[in-house]
Amino acid sequence: MKTIKLNKIILLALGLVVFNACVQDDDFDTPNVDVTDPVITGNIIDIDAVIGNLAQSGEDIITFEDTNNFMEGYVISSDEGGNFFEELVLQDKPENPTAGIVVQVDVNPLFTIYDFGRKVYIKLDGLSVAVDNGVVQIGRREGNNLEKIAASQMSETILRTSEVATIVPxxxxxxxxxxxxxxxxxxxxxxxxxxxxxxxxxxxxxxxxxxxxxxxxxxxxxxxxxxxxxxxxxxxxxxxxxxxxxxxxxxxxxxxxxxxxxxxxxxxxxxxxxxxxxDVRCDPIELSCGLADTTGTNNLFEDDFESQSTNSLISGNGWTNFIEAGSEGWEAYTQTGTNSSQGISARVGSFNSGDASTVAWLITPEIDLDANTGVTLNFETSNSFSDGSTLEILFSNDWDGTEAGITSATWGIVTDAYVTQDSDFFGDWFESGNVDLSCGSGQIYIAFKYVGSGESDFDGTYELDFVSIDAQ
Structure with a gap:
């Protein structure tokens, strides 16, 4: 739907000007409470059937002609608060719905006529359905674009009934x-x-x-x-x-x-x-000691991954490489070009994995904070358009060192470590800063935890290198 999307972007500024002018006045007309149920002389179909017609066609946009079909649905959006504009969102049932769709209408406001929970019928002939910005929508076709139903055609196209159902989320x-x-x-x-x-x-x-x-x-x-x-x-x-x-x-x-x-x-x-x-929040515990001015000369742990076998999972040197969800773990890789590695680096990502969920852990050996002073953490990260995925630097004082115990252990966030952001240039490497761990205590593990958004065609990758934990 690239054509539709480009058209929408071009018209956005104009639409927002109109939006701003329209939504400021809350003195809306009182809706007519006397509703006569429409007489439907055609075929009543559900929202799922409309979506199915589009999917089966293999086209980007289809138009209903001479079908005598009416789609039924329940209004679940309200533009009374201004968070929706010139659109109705409908679902097929008030409770346990299975399909929803957006109806584009060149009218504001809509809630005075099509209020929340109102059952309506959409006369489909003359309308088109398309996937616009990833969401199935109905409107009027203009070339390869989906336009809004005109105000003059609204009442004959969107037929409201007397039923106002209780919508159960x-x-x-x-x-x-x-x-x-x-x-x-x-x-x-x-x-x-x-x-x-x-x-x-x-x-x-x-x-x-x-x-x-x-x-x-x-x-x-x-x-x-x-x-x-x-x-x-x-x-x-x-x-x-x-x-x-x-x-x-x-x-x-x-x-x-x-x-x-x-x-x-x-x-x-x-x-x-x-x-x-x-009022009791569920925020994670934090280890926030700031950044240290100096790095000690007593190295407790380090890895530049040069001894790893490329395209294989990171192993040895005390690492725990655990795949909690999906099929992707931290692996060694090397690459030249714009997005080059630093020799051999560690990489994780769910792009094109096909996995519905991706969670991967890379955990250091145990570090004894009580037996050492001035402990600091350093590493470098890069990304290949991390997009919807995230990389967190975590710590635990109670992990038992087994893969089975990872998800049940308490993990807090090492807040002062810088991790490359999606806005950072993907070809660069970024230092974490000299992260001070000295305000912590006991025996801790440091974890690099990757989480994908579940959209493997969208999530990117993270790279990690030059991990070093030192003490005075």
Missing amino acids: LEVSISDFSNDLESLYIRLSDVQFNRDDVLGDNPKTFAAEDTDQFDGERVLESCTSSSSVIFSTSTFSDFKSLLLPANRGSVDGILTRDFFDEFYTIYINSPEDINFDN
């Missing part, structure tokens, strides 16, 4: 995300916003920071797994200036894709869809 986990859940009203339980967004002296708003353009994107993380998702809020929403809640709990919203179809994201209709009633 579908409870899912972030790790469950797939195309099958797109455009459904879901609930994420036991989640919280990342501590960097809500704690400290400058907690963030939903979408009113200087760096927010079009959408404010915040990290929503699970308290029961290592999963996270981007939580998006329009910079034109009525609640953009509210501070994010710092507690933890559940979020009800619509799962979709970001504007460039690079990752999953969730949008809410209103801040009331956030129920953070637990």
Whole structure:
């Protein structure tokens, strides 16, 4: 859908100007409460059948003509709070839905007529369906583009009924995300916003920071797994200036894709869809001693990976190379060119692996902080467009040294170590800094943990080299 996407980008600025003008006035007309159920004289089909027609066609966009088909669905979006604009999101059932779709409509607001939970029928003849930005949508075809249903055609195309159902959120986990859940009203339980967004002296708003353009994107993380998702809020929403809640709990919203179809994201209709009633956060413990001025001469552990066999998993020298999920582990590699290795380096990545999830650990031998003073950690990292994947530097005082005990051990974050970012040039190597570990105690292990987003055609790779742990 490259043509559709380019057209959308070109029109975005104009659309946002109109959006800004439209959403500022909350004095909407009162909807007509007397609804006469429409008489449907054609064939009633479900949303899944519409999506199936597109998939079976093998085309980027298809148009319904002379079918006499009507698609039924329930409204799960609301533009009352300004977080949705000129679109209706429908799902097939009020409870336990299996399919959702977006209907593009050149009208604002829509909630006064098509309110949350309202059952509607969409007259399909004359409409087209396409995958736009990774999400199945319905509108009117203009060449190879999908345009919005005109205001003059809305009432004869989108037929509302008298039924307003109670929408029951579908409870899912972030790790469950797939195309099958797109455009459904879901609930994420036991989640919280990342501590960097809500704690400290400058907690963030939903979408009113200087760096927010079009959408404010915040990290929503699970308290029961290592999963996270981007939580998006329009910079034109009525609640953009509210501070994010710092507690933890559940979020009800619509799962979709970001504007460039690079990752999953969730949008809410209103801040009331956030129920953070637990004031005990699940933040990891941290080892934060800052950066040391000097590096000791007593080397406790080091590896430049030159003794490793390329294209084989890292082994020996006390390393524990553990694949928690998927098929990819840390392996030795060498490469020349723009994205060159430093001789032989360690690399991990889930790109094109076909794995639904990738979690890989590379853990050092035990380091005794009590028996040594001035302990520091140094390493270098590079990436090949890390994209949706992450690399964390962790530590544990209670790991028993076995692979079976890795996931049950307590792992904290070594906060002061710099790890290359996706925004860094992929051909460069970046030093961690001389990371001070001296404020820790006991026997610890240092882990390099890679987590893919579950989209193996999108996740990139990380490279690691020159790992050194020293003491005075």
